Structures are given as C-alpha cells and as structure tokens.
Amino acid sequence: MNYIIGMDVGTTATKGVLYDENGKDIFSARYGYPLIQEEVNQAEEDPQLIFDAVQNTIFKLAQKVKGQIAAISWSSQMHSLIGLGRNNELLTNSITWADNRCAKVVEKAKKSGLARKIYEKTGMPMHPMAPIYKLMWLKNERPELFNHAEKWCGIKEYLIWRLTGKLITDTTMAAGIGMLNLKTLDWDQELLELLEIDQNKLPKIVKPTQVIAAVYPEYVQKLGISTDTKIILGASDGYLSTIGVNAIDSDHFALNVGTSGAVRTIVAQPKIDQNASYFCYPVDKQHYLLGGPINNGGIVFNWARQTLFDANEIPQDFLDVAQTAPAGSRSLIFLPYLGGERAPIWDANARGSFVGLTRMHQKPEMARAVIEGIIFNLYDAAFSLIKNTKKPVAINATGGFLKSDFVRQLCANIFNIPIVTMKEEQSGTLAAMFLARQALGWSKKLDEIVQFAQEDKVYFPNEKEVAVYQKLFPLYCEIRNDLAASYRKISR
Amino acid sequence: MNYIIGMDVGTTATKGVLYDENGKDIFSARYGYPLIQEEVNQAEEDPQLIFDAVQNTIFKLAQKVKGQIAAISWSSQMHSLIGLGRNNELLTNSITWADNRCAKVVEKAKKSGLARKIYEKTGMPMHPMAPIYKLMWLKNERPELFNHAEKWCGIKEYLIWRLTGKLITDTTMAAGIGMLNLKTLDWDQELLELLEIDQNKLPKIVKPTQVIAAVYPEYVQKLGISTDTKIILGASDGYLSTIGVNAIDSDHFALNVGTSGAVRTIVAQPKIDQNASYFCYPVDKQHYLLGGPINNGGIVFNWARQTLFDANEIPQDFLDVAQTAPAGSRSLIFLPYLGGERAPIWDANARGSFVGLTRMHQKPEMARAVIEGIIFNLYDAAFSLIKNTKKPVAINATGGFLKSDFVRQLCANIFNIPIVTMKEEQSGTLAAMFLARQALGWSKKLDEIVQFAQEDKVYFPNEKEVAVYQKLFPLYCEIRNDLAASYRKISR
Ligand SMILES: Nc1ncnc2c1ncn2[C@@H]1O[C@H](COP(=O)(O)OP(=O)(O)OP(=O)(O)O)[C@@H](O)[C@H]1O
Ligand SMILES: Nc1ncnc2c1ncn2[C@@H]1O[C@H](COP(=O)(O)OP(=O)(O)O)[C@@H](O)[C@H]1O
CATH class of the missing domain: 3.30.420.40 (ATPase, nucleotide binding domain)
Known part of the structure; x- marks a missing residue:
C-alpha cells in the first residue's frame, strides 16, 4: 500500500x-x-x-x-x-x-x-x-x-x-x-x-x-x-501546478507555457488589482493564489511556424532562423493575441499584429518577433503581479513552449529575472500526490514539497539584452493600448 | 525629319x-x-x-x-x-x-x-x-x-x-x-x-x-x-505621365504603381487640402495638377514575396496564393508603410503593420492582405483628391504592380471606380512627344493626345467585393490613425 x-x-x-x-x-x-x-x-x-x-x-x-x-x-x-x-x-x-x-x-x-x-x-x-x-x-x-x-x-x-x-x-x-x-x-x-x-x-x-x-x-x-x-x-x-514547481511563496512565480499559459504566485494577503488584470483566489487564510491565465502561448508559436514557414517546418528550424535576428528584432513588435486574450488585457476580441515593419525586416525578424511578442505578453501579465506584490527572486518555468535554451534565455532577458527549470514537468499531479502524502502523514509541512519538485537549470538575465527589451517593452505596451479600440470593430 | x-x-x-x-x-x-x-x-x-x-x-x-x-x-x-x-x-x-x-x-x-x-x-x-x-x-x-x-x-x-x-x-x-x-x-x-x-x-x-x-x-x-x-x-x-494616359481633366485620375506609385488628376482651379495631403502644382492658369506620390508600391509587394514566401518565388505564385483567400482577407489589415510614406500621410517614420491576426489567417490571407493594403493606401491618397474635387469616371492605370488582372480588378473593387489600362505604358515620353507635336504644329489641342494614349481594357467594380472593401476601408483608416503616434517612438 x-x-x-x-x-x-x-x-x-x-x-x-x-x-x-x-x-x-x-x-x-x-x-x-x-x-x-x-x-x-x-x-x-x-x-x-x-x-x-x-x-x-x-x-x-x-x-x-x-x-x-x-x-x-x-x-x-x-x-x-x-x-x-x-x-x-x-x-x-x-x-x-x-x-x-x-x-x-x-x-x-x-x-x-x-x-x-x-x-x-x-x-x-x-x-x-x-x-x-x-x-x-x-x-x-x-x-x-x-x-x-x-x-x-x-x-x-x-x-x-x-x-x-x-x-x-x-x-x-x-x-x-x-x-x-x-x-x-x-x-x-x-x-x-x-x-x-x-x-x-x-x-x-x-x-x-x-x-x-x-x-x-x-x-x-x-x-x-x-x-x-x-x-x-x-x-x-x-x-497545484504552482506549488508543484516549488513556488510556495511570493519569492517565486510559476510560469507554465504550453499551448496556452499561466503565471502565478502565492501571497500571504488577498491583493486585488486596480485594473482587475489578475485573479486572486484564496487557498486558506494565510495563502492566496494570484495569477493570470494566458490564451496565447505555444499555440501562437505553432501558428507562426505554419504560416510564416510551412506546416512541415519543425519547431527547431523556426528557432534556428529566429536566432539569426538581433535581440529586439530591429524594433518589430508582435502582439500575440491571436485567440483573443485573458490575462493581462482580458479582451476576447483582441487580435494579433505585427507593428513596425520596414524592408530590413525579413523572415528571421518576423520569427523572432513572434517569440518575443509571446514573451512580452507573459511579462505583461507577470508585471501586473509584480506591481502589486514584489519582483520575485526567480521564475520556475515549465511547458512545451519553454523547452529550448533559446526561449528560456529570452524569457530571463525580457523578465529580467532568472528562469529556473524543473526536473519534473507534471507539476499538477506531483502536487496532488504531495497533498496525499500530507493527508497520510508521510510528509508534514508544505515546504517539504521541494524534495519532489526539484529545480534543474538556471538561466540568468543577460545585461545587454535586458537593456534592449527594457526599451522595447514600453513600446509594446503603447501599441497594445493604441490598438485596443479597434478590436471590437474588426470583430464585427 | x-x-x-x-x-x-x-x-x-x-x-x-x-x-x-x-x-x-x-x-x-x-x-x-x-x-x-x-x-x-x-x-x-x-x-x-x-x-x-x-x-x-x-x-x-x-x-x-x-x-x-x-x-x-x-x-x-x-x-x-x-x-x-x-x-x-x-x-x-x-x-x-x-x-x-x-x-x-x-x-x-x-x-x-x-x-x-x-x-x-x-x-x-x-x-x-x-x-x-x-x-x-x-x-x-x-x-x-x-x-x-x-x-x-x-x-x-x-x-x-x-x-x-x-x-x-x-x-x-x-x-x-x-x-x-x-x-x-x-x-x-x-x-x-x-x-x-x-x-x-x-x-x-x-x-x-x-x-x-x-x-x-x-x-x-x-x-x-x-x-x-x-x-x-x-x-x-x-x-506628362498624367496627360500621357489621357487623364487631361478631372473626369480621370492617373494611377501609376511601379516600385513606388502616384495618383494624379488635373483640375481647372487651384485646390489645396485641409490636411495638406496632396500637392497642387500649376500647369497654366486653367490647369492644375493635383496628386500624391506614394513610396510603397511594388517595392512592398516585392518585400512580401521574399519575406512571406522566399526570394525564389515568382510574382505570379504570390498572386495565385493570395487569390485563394477571400476578399478582405478575413479582416486582416495590412498597412504598407515599409518605406515611411509620402502621400497621403506624409510621415517619414511610418512603418508597416499587419493588424487583426487570428489563427484563421494563414499565408493566403497574409499575401492577399499585403496587396489589399497597398491598394488601400493608394485609395487613401486618391480619396483625399476625391473629397476636394469629385469622383472620377475612371482611373487610367499603368505600372508593374498593376500588371495582373487580379490586382487591376482588386483596384476597381477597392476604389469602386472602373480601372482602365493603357496600350502604351511609357506615358511620360509619349506625352513629351505630344508636346513636341504641338510645338511643331503636327497636333493642335491637348485632347488630341487620345490618338496616342489609347485605352486598352476596362475592369468594372464587382458589387459584392465593393461592399466588403467599403466596410473594411474605414477600419484601415482607423488603424492607420491609431498607430500614427507610435512611429516616432519606434524609429528612435
Ligand atoms: N505580377 C506582378 N504583380 C504585382 N507587382 C509586380 C508584378 N511584377 C512585378 N511587380 C512589381 O512591380 C514593380 C516594378 O514595376 P515597374 O517596372 O513599373 O516599376 P519601376 O519603373 O521600377 O518603378 P517606378 O515607376 O516607381 O520608377 C516591382 O516593385 C515589382 O515588385
Ligand atoms: N521547441 C519548441 N519551442 C517552442 N514551442 C514549442 C516547441 N515545441 C513545441 N512547442 C509548443 O508547445 C506547445 C505544447 O506544449 P505542452 O506543454 O505540451 O502543451 P499542452 O500541454 O498545453 O498542450 C505547442 O503549442 C507547441 O507549439
């Protein structure tokens, strides 16, 4: 037994x-x-x-x-x-x-x-x-x-x-x-x-x-x-997928990006947002789960792979081409809202865009801009949490979109926060198992979950690229705002 | 002699x-x-x-x-x-x-x-x-x-x-x-x-x-x-390239779209625009040339062919793929300002954009949106002339971008004005020759130029597609305005 x-x-x-x-x-x-x-x-x-x-x-x-x-x-x-x-x-x-x-x-x-x-x-x-x-x-x-x-x-x-x-x-x-x-x-x-x-x-x-x-x-x-x-x-x-990556307090954010994505953290007090841009769900009187569910993760990567390249192109090819463009994709901005969006903009009518094209922008820039845009959106969601809590020490990351060194490092650079990967990707069932261990008396306190949710690699932000993205992110936000009014009209 | x-x-x-x-x-x-x-x-x-x-x-x-x-x-x-x-x-x-x-x-x-x-x-x-x-x-x-x-x-x-x-x-x-x-x-x-x-x-x-x-x-x-x-x-x-396509009065607009483009017409009175969106150059006291020079013509078509497809793709392939998408490209809007723009927005910092992407939008929609966007911009420039003069009876069209039946018909549908092609594409030298004939006494009045500047085919607007584009064009204009403020920031 x-x-x-x-x-x-x-x-x-x-x-x-x-x-x-x-x-x-x-x-x-x-x-x-x-x-x-x-x-x-x-x-x-x-x-x-x-x-x-x-x-x-x-x-x-x-x-x-x-x-x-x-x-x-x-x-x-x-x-x-x-x-x-x-x-x-x-x-x-x-x-x-x-x-x-x-x-x-x-x-x-x-x-x-x-x-x-x-x-x-x-x-x-x-x-x-x-x-x-x-x-x-x-x-x-x-x-x-x-x-x-x-x-x-x-x-x-x-x-x-x-x-x-x-x-x-x-x-x-x-x-x-x-x-x-x-x-x-x-x-x-x-x-x-x-x-x-x-x-x-x-x-x-x-x-x-x-x-x-x-x-x-x-x-x-x-x-x-x-x-x-x-x-x-x-x-x-x-x-469970938050505590399942050992993000048990506000020192860590849990970031999962598969087909869709989510960023979450656990804080000691209920904390709602001025713009209602994230959820705040109680766990118990000492723990509240804050976070945002994000529609546009790997599903957009997948779309871009098939549309900018073609259906036979494997993900690695796309990543290889994207890496030949410079950080910031020569200021080409991609808004990834192809499936409308929940966090952080909560607009079902939102759509995707490439903004800022010149003739310098070729396939590599468009490919890289897609990846950067997906991550800007994740950061945008995380940023609303950071504003209301604090900047975490690290982001514990899982999911198919975050499988490559390139994308992980890009996340670290855009977030300007170290990205930590996990040995065990099935964080939900792992944490469910941990609850059972607690219920059975096999484990005691929540922080013992670290024995099962073990960290793997760390990707530290690269200063030079951080600077590029810190300059570009406000522009991303501005364009995100500029286009907000038009989505409702497009969708009619 | x-x-x-x-x-x-x-x-x-x-x-x-x-x-x-x-x-x-x-x-x-x-x-x-x-x-x-x-x-x-x-x-x-x-x-x-x-x-x-x-x-x-x-x-x-x-x-x-x-x-x-x-x-x-x-x-x-x-x-x-x-x-x-x-x-x-x-x-x-x-x-x-x-x-x-x-x-x-x-x-x-x-x-x-x-x-x-x-x-x-x-x-x-x-x-x-x-x-x-x-x-x-x-x-x-x-x-x-x-x-x-x-x-x-x-x-x-x-x-x-x-x-x-x-x-x-x-x-x-x-x-x-x-x-x-x-x-x-x-x-x-x-x-x-x-x-x-x-x-x-x-x-x-x-x-x-x-x-x-x-x-x-x-x-x-x-x-x-x-x-x-x-x-x-x-x-x-x-x-000369205006009278050289027999556009000698405001009943006709001359539209030339090669690498870059221009739309022009001749009116009897000087007429300037509230927004200074076109030029007004005198010819003599009875004739004034109104018009707009446009940076983003075939050069953008060329960019899209090489970027969305690849450098080996011939123009016809691009057109063939674009034609498989429905009119209006499922509401995907492309702003073609890849080389900044002169008429009608006069903004050297302007840039290109795809706005309104969903997962329904694949290569055909992106290709068609590029062509439609180039034509929306031409229409946008023509529209400022129409507002200040009148809607012409026909548009006399020349240039490499307007070479295919597909693009000509698309122009007719977006402009909602018949597009007329010319037997002779070298309208500038043709009209220079006509001036010489006048000077030599071989030809008399300007309207005799029609003997040399002969019309070829006519493309009449297709009602159903006209309706699609009349709905989409205001959206194009709105997005063009929404993004205007961001260009200066992107270009820094
Ligand atoms: N089948 C086609 N459909 C659409 N555009 C085309 C096609 N073939 C060529 N083009 C575009 O037409 C342009 C060339 O046209 P054209 O030869 O009239 O221009 P040009 O004389 O170089 O330019 P300009 O008149 O602006 O000085 C190129 O930019 C090219 O991309
Ligand atoms: N090498 C890769 N780089 C980035 N994204 C990838 C890569 N391989 C697969 N993906 C994307 O990851 C997603 C699948 O991730 P996964 O965690 O298995 O998701 P889910 O469980 O949500 O379906 C797909 O949308 C796919 O496009």
Whole structure:
C-alpha cells in the first residue's frame, strides 16, 4: 500500500501518474474526451465520459501495482459548472471555462459595476469563464433548468461524488466559481441572494487534504484498487501546478507555457488589482493564489511556424532562423493575441499584429518577433503581479513552449529575472500526490514539497539584452493600448 | 525629319523613346546612373553622368533614323536642385527629391506654421523632397556655398542648358521647387525675400511647348542629330505621365504603381487640402495638377514575396496564393508603410503593420492582405483628391504592380471606380512627344493626345467585393490613425 495516484482532470484529457512511496513517478496514463460545441460559443463536456476516462486511468495505474494504492488525490480544471437534480442526476453537461455564451451577461455586469464588485469580493476576473456569470446566464436563459437544479458543482466534485457519495469541494476549487468571499472564505451571502441560490445548493467547503472515507465497493472492485484506498479531495490545477514547481511563496512565480499559459504566485494577503488584470483566489487564510491565465502561448508559436514557414517546418528550424535576428528584432513588435486574450488585457476580441515593419525586416525578424511578442505578453501579465506584490527572486518555468535554451534565455532577458527549470514537468499531479502524502502523514509541512519538485537549470538575465527589451517593452505596451479600440470593430 | 525623341530623365536612369510621325514608338534606349549616398539621408546624383546618359540615349536613337530627328522633348524627375557658379559651373551635385537632409528644417517649418504657409501659397507638401527646404538647409548649413551660387536650377534645366546655352524652366518644373505662387504662376516674392534669393538666380519660366532655337553645333555632330533638330522644353514627369494616359481633366485620375506609385488628376482651379495631403502644382492658369506620390508600391509587394514566401518565388505564385483567400482577407489589415510614406500621410517614420491576426489567417490571407493594403493606401491618397474635387469616371492605370488582372480588378473593387489600362505604358515620353507635336504644329489641342494614349481594357467594380472593401476601408483608416503616434517612438 505504498503507492499514490495523482489525477489531473484537464479540459482535453485526464492524466494520472502513479508515484511510489518516495514520490518518484513510475507510470502514467491518459484518456481524452471531446469538447461539445453544438452552438456558437458553447464549450461543454460530458461528465459521464470524463468519469469513464477517470476509471480507465485509475484501473490502468492500479493494475501496475496490483491495487496497492494508498490514496488517489486530485488536481482539476477550474471553472466548470454542472447542475444536478434531486438525486444528483445530471441536468447539464459540464459547462467548461471555455464556454463563452454568457459573454453578454459579463458585458452588462461590467457596465453596471457588478463585475467590479464581484472581482473585489471574490478575486474573480470579469470574464465569461467564471461559473457565477454562467449561473446568471442560465437564470435568464433557462429559468426552468435553473430553478429545478438542487445542486451546482464542478467536475471534480461530481467525479468524487460518483466514487464516494460525498459532494464536497475545497477552497481552491470553490474560489473558481466567483462566489467565494475573499475575507470569510465562505460563499458570499450577497451574491447568493443576488442569484437567489440557497447556500445548500453549493458543495460544502473543506480543505484540500481532506480524506474521504472510502470508495463505493462496486468501484473498488471495478477499478482494481483496495478497500483501504483513500480518496484525497485535492485542489485546483492552478494552485497545484504552482506549488508543484516549488513556488510556495511570493519569492517565486510559476510560469507554465504550453499551448496556452499561466503565471502565478502565492501571497500571504488577498491583493486585488486596480485594473482587475489578475485573479486572486484564496487557498486558506494565510495563502492566496494570484495569477493570470494566458490564451496565447505555444499555440501562437505553432501558428507562426505554419504560416510564416510551412506546416512541415519543425519547431527547431523556426528557432534556428529566429536566432539569426538581433535581440529586439530591429524594433518589430508582435502582439500575440491571436485567440483573443485573458490575462493581462482580458479582451476576447483582441487580435494579433505585427507593428513596425520596414524592408530590413525579413523572415528571421518576423520569427523572432513572434517569440518575443509571446514573451512580452507573459511579462505583461507577470508585471501586473509584480506591481502589486514584489519582483520575485526567480521564475520556475515549465511547458512545451519553454523547452529550448533559446526561449528560456529570452524569457530571463525580457523578465529580467532568472528562469529556473524543473526536473519534473507534471507539476499538477506531483502536487496532488504531495497533498496525499500530507493527508497520510508521510510528509508534514508544505515546504517539504521541494524534495519532489526539484529545480534543474538556471538561466540568468543577460545585461545587454535586458537593456534592449527594457526599451522595447514600453513600446509594446503603447501599441497594445493604441490598438485596443479597434478590436471590437474588426470583430464585427 | 519625321521623328521625335521623347526623353525621360528619371531618378535611376534616363530613358529615350523614338517616335515616328504617327506617334508610334519604334525604338527605345536606357542608360542608368548611381545615387550618391555618402552620408545619412543624402541622395545626390552627378549631373555630368546624367548628361552622359542623355547623350548616349540621343545618339543611339538618332542613329536608328540617320539623324532625322525633328525634335527632342523632355520629361523630367521633379524636385532636383543644382547650384551653379558665375559661369554656370557646377557648385553642387543634383540633390534629388529623395535627399532627406533637410528633414529637421521641415519639422521646424511645420511647427512655426511656415510649412503650412508654403503649402497654401505654392501647393507644395510639407516634405523634405521640396527644393525650397533644401535651400533653407543649405543657407543654414553651407552659407558660403549658398551665397556663392549665381543660379539655382533642376536637372532638366541643366541638361538643356548644356545642349543649348539656354537656362529656362517650365511652369510644371518650377512648381516642383516650392516657390511658385499658385495665383501669379511666378516666383513668390515673399518666399524669395525669406530665402534672400534674388529672382534672377532662378530660371525664367516659360511654357512646356517652348521651342529652343538650336543645339550647339558641337553636340549636333557628337549626337548625330540635325542642325534643324529642335529642343522642346517639355515638362515634369508628374504632369506628362498624367496627360500621357489621357487623364487631361478631372473626369480621370492617373494611377501609376511601379516600385513606388502616384495618383494624379488635373483640375481647372487651384485646390489645396485641409490636411495638406496632396500637392497642387500649376500647369497654366486653367490647369492644375493635383496628386500624391506614394513610396510603397511594388517595392512592398516585392518585400512580401521574399519575406512571406522566399526570394525564389515568382510574382505570379504570390498572386495565385493570395487569390485563394477571400476578399478582405478575413479582416486582416495590412498597412504598407515599409518605406515611411509620402502621400497621403506624409510621415517619414511610418512603418508597416499587419493588424487583426487570428489563427484563421494563414499565408493566403497574409499575401492577399499585403496587396489589399497597398491598394488601400493608394485609395487613401486618391480619396483625399476625391473629397476636394469629385469622383472620377475612371482611373487610367499603368505600372508593374498593376500588371495582373487580379490586382487591376482588386483596384476597381477597392476604389469602386472602373480601372482602365493603357496600350502604351511609357506615358511620360509619349506625352513629351505630344508636346513636341504641338510645338511643331503636327497636333493642335491637348485632347488630341487620345490618338496616342489609347485605352486598352476596362475592369468594372464587382458589387459584392465593393461592399466588403467599403466596410473594411474605414477600419484601415482607423488603424492607420491609431498607430500614427507610435512611429516616432519606434524609429528612435
Ligand atoms: N505580377 C506582378 N504583380 C504585382 N507587382 C509586380 C508584378 N511584377 C512585378 N511587380 C512589381 O512591380 C514593380 C516594378 O514595376 P515597374 O517596372 O513599373 O516599376 P519601376 O519603373 O521600377 O518603378 P517606378 O515607376 O516607381 O520608377 C516591382 O516593385 C515589382 O515588385
Ligand atoms: N521547441 C519548441 N519551442 C517552442 N514551442 C514549442 C516547441 N515545441 C513545441 N512547442 C509548443 O508547445 C506547445 C505544447 O506544449 P505542452 O506543454 O505540451 O502543451 P499542452 O500541454 O498545453 O498542450 C505547442 O503549442 C507547441 O507549439
């Protein structure tokens, strides 16, 4: 009984990693599921299919060690919303963070000042990703469904309920709803009243290390685990992938850039931003997760590789060509908002641009400008955190976009902060595993996570290039502002 | 004695075309010369080398018809400035329109209001291309040279003086100095006084059809022409390439887009623009040439071909790919100011941009947006003329960028005006030849030029695409304005 499974319920797939008693990952499994997009802006998932993926994952991992699983602990996508009926039967699919159908509700709430109030009370950015806006939208558009629902929860809560019969949530997941009061760390009364939702319709909030007695016997057998296997409540992927790279206080930022990206840090006090440019989600009364989710990461790199070069070009070719251009790409500025943007500008209509072309700018400059622009945007998001907290000692970085020495060094130069890479990239499941160790008493304090989340290489800023980018970044910001007004018109 | 030579003294080369008595071109010749760029922003030419090219050209053409040349008539680059000493010896090179060393003088004159005054008096845009600013610059920076000069003229005046001993200019060339009063059609007294230049230091102004007695015997022999060969004064290339496509009144615009471009029309009254966005040069008291010179024509097409594709890609490939994208390039906007811009924005610091990128935009959209952007800029320049005059019946178009059916049709759709192509692309030398015919009495009225400047194909606007571009053009203008403030900062 020395093994722990860290589960990561993502938007496109569920991944599970099997860890041994020393916290070493020994096996992993992954099962995907489709996004349901039957109408414009819809982005739902079938909770049953996710539950199937979860069962497959656990079964596959448990088999490897003959069911000797001490605990299963959870990292989960945030902001999903599921409506349940009298017997907890599904009334809706899981409406994901990517579902934008409540965009108009958000627009209205922005104008009325309600969105600002929600941000100040709960740290939730003014964005359709938040279930509180999805609830407002359902209340208006589907009143019957809305009134009929006995419970509202997210996908993690639903999955654990299926396995154990307990419908509870943890603070980090609750924060993702947009109704968790930053001061009381409980559901906000005023917002509950506004929505006319009884407190009982929302899951009870407990801490992430909560141990849930046992799995239903039928699943113990079906999944090939043990009757002693414990379910550990776990937390949001945002929180876990932050502590999972050992960014446990404001000395470190966690930067993950895969297809999309995020920059996050943990501070001791709730701290909201004048421009609402980042989220502030409570973990407990001493820890608050600040950060920004960023749409335009490797997905833009990928677009540029295929568009400026062609589909057969491998990433390394693109990087090689980009490196032949000088730092700053001869002042060619690229705004990477190809998929609209969340942090730091929170504008779904935003678009990408190359600004400042002359005949000196050839393919290498355009390629390098794309990479620099993606990183300027990451820095822009990080900068709003720095302004409200402090400059971190280092940035702990993971993700496919940050795979090369070139891009890592560029990050260090643009951020003017050392970039540290991690030995273990699966930070979410790793931290879920760590929560299980705490729950089981195998590890004690949070800072022991450093034993598992080990740092690898450090990339120090290069003074000369820092100077180039410090000059260029204000220009990037200016152009970002100059173009803001035109996006709405372009998108019509 | 039935042949006429039309000479075109351009910035990179002198071209000569030999015409028979029916105005048919039967032979042509071309000799180039280098631009002198020994310091930043300098762009001079050696008048002697140009005179050599002129001699070579005439010699080559005259040989073809055993010297039976009735007349040699001249089309010339505008805005060149040459200082001459007591015996008309050269004190300077020919300082061309492309020389930007007086940019600061123009900046100052803009701030003081002097530039505006010059525009209002003379129709000369507030730009370093104008000799009046070059004279101010020389007065400040090279006072000895400035005071020493006995005459100031342009390259056409110098060449004709070398051949005939007469130093005279015509109204269309005089207009290019920036000191010709729009009302009096003579040198402006106030500006002469401001510059402390005596009227006698500038060539006398006569009309373009002026016949100059005879060529020096030494050159008659050297060039292989006849003692009866007449020199016809000729005019500016701007004016001649307008009447040379049969755009002799405001019913027609002339559009030429080669490496760079220009849009021009002839109106009956002087008409200046609120924003000084085009020039207004007198021809005579009934004719005024309005128009805008545009830096970013085929040179930008060429850049895009080499940068988005590669240097081996032929123009047709680029056009083929561009045509696979829908009209409007899915709202991707390209600002073509890669070489700064003269008309219509008159901003040397302007730069190129792609604005509005999403992941839907691939190579075809980027390619098409480049072509559309180049044409939007042409239309933008034409639009300032239309606002102050009227919408023309047709646009008579020439130049390498307008060679394909696709680009011509696109022009018709963006301008929402029929595009007419010409049988004869060498409109400058053709019109110079026509002036000679008038001077010789072979042709009478200007409208007879239509016999030689014959229209070829017509491209009518396509309603559906017109609608797309009428929606997109305001967006193009808005983005053009939004980015204006950033160019100065980028260029530092
Ligand atoms: N098929 C084509 N479609 C569009 N543009 C083209 C094509 N072929 C050539 N060009 C562009 O046309 C330009 C050359 O045109 P042209 O020969 O009329 O110009 P030029 O005489 O050099 O220029 P200018 O008239 O400005 O002095 C080049 O910049 C080239 O990129
Ligand atoms: N060498 C590279 N340099 C920069 N980006 C890369 C490189 N290789 C892959 N990518 C980008 O990384 C992204 C995938 O990263 P990954 O961390 O696996 O993302 P995710 O888990 O979010 O899908 C893709 O968008 C891809 O374009």
